[in-house]
Amino acid sequence: MNKVLIAGGAGFIGSHTADLLMEKGIKVRILDNLTSGHRSNLPDEHPLMEFVEGDIRDADTVKEVMKGITHVVHLAAQVSVVASLEDPEFSAQQNIIGFLNVLDAAKNEGVKKMVYASSAAIYGEPHSLPLTEDVPMKQLSPYGLEKKFNEDYADLYYRLYDFNSVGMRFFNVYGPRQDPKSPYAGVIALFMDRIKDKQPFVVNGDGEHTRDFIYVRDVARTNVAALELTYHGAVNVATGKKTSLLDLIDVLSDVSGNDAEFTHGEPREGDIVHSLADPSRMNNELKVVAETELKEGLGKLLDSVS
Ligand SMILES: NC(=O)c1ccc[n+]([C@@H]2O[C@H](COP(=O)([O-])OP(=O)(O)OC[C@H]3O[C@@H](n4cnc5c(N)ncnc54)[C@H](O)[C@@H]3O)[C@@H](O)[C@H]2O)c1
Structure with a gap:
């Protein structure tokens, strides 16, 4: 090469x-x-x-x-x-x-x-x-x-x-340089941004959706x-490996040392429930x-x- x-x-x-x-x-x-x-x-x-x-x-x-x-x-x-x-x-x-x-x-x-x-x-x-x-x-x-x-x-x-x-x-x-300010940022960049700054956020649906991160x-x-x-x-x-959004929030809280403050919103229309x-x-x-x-x-x- x-x-x-x-x-x-x-x-x-x-x-x-x-x-x-x-x-x-x-x-x-x-x-x-x-x-x-x-x-x-x-x-x-x-x-x-x-x-x-x-x-x-x-x-x-x-x-x-x-x-x-x-x-x-x-x-x-x-x-x-x-x-x-x-x-x-x-x-x-x-x-x-x-x-x-x-x-x-x-x-x-x-x-x-x-x-x-x-x-x-x-x-x-x-x-x-x-x-x-x-x-x-x-x-x-x-x-x-x-x-x-x-x-x-x-x-x-x-x-x-x-x-x-x-x-x-x-x-x-996911990882460094994924822009959490972008409206299309991955869920990890968004949640990390909120949890790090101890800000509340909304999880669309029940949080049982799973993804392969x-x-x-x-x-x-x-x-x-x-x-x-x-x-x-x-x-x-x-x-x-599959990780639910609730599992993800637990790990994010663990690594940041901050409690996550979130509420559940309506599930996003068209969102796939499980991906693996x-x-x-x-x-x-x-x-x-x-x-x-x-x-x-x-x-x-x-x-x-x-
Ligand atoms: N991030 C993910 O989880 C994910 C998942 C599936 C597929 N992808 C695909 O992987 C690729 C990279 O994604 P990413 O997450 O790094 O996104 P990104 O937005 O960070 O990277 C895309 C890059 O392409 C540049 N770009 C966009 N349009 C251009 C154009 N017309 N001419 C020249 N440059 C242009 C952007 O400025 C940017 O630097 C994309 O094709 C995306 O569809 C990403």
């Missing part, structure tokens, strides 16, 4: 992936338009890093930044399910046209491997748990459908051009492993096991915001 383009590299998952690649001595070029990411997520300067402010919707920009690149991590996206429902055209421009610009430029440049963000949202309402990659799926939002299109496009490029890629079906990722550094390790190996396809990126992955493919094909326990990961998150 000589030089990796990280589209969306100033974002939450992207900046941790950039850190890990640079720790391994690999050069990175970041392309980001800083809509939901922050320049401050990356070092001001680093001998192995180049930063380009630009937009994946602009095919010429993408072609230009692809020059000399050997591997791609594509994470730039409109990341909000709600925004995709409110403005599907805007969402598709980012998540379909933008994706295609990156995929096509990578193929034309002779890039050896592209790793890109898919999502657990492609499964829609699960029929049975834990979710394996090959279950039938019906997406519940334009965002989920866009990620499915990404996987189908990537697969078409594999069949047509032998272009090798891995779609990373991220489950609920994975620490961001484990996600970065999985992205890098997918770049290094020849495996092509789609992979759940998850722990295979089977991570066997990640473990066996990419040879990565998520190693950060929830308590340890939450402790690191707390340290980063204290």
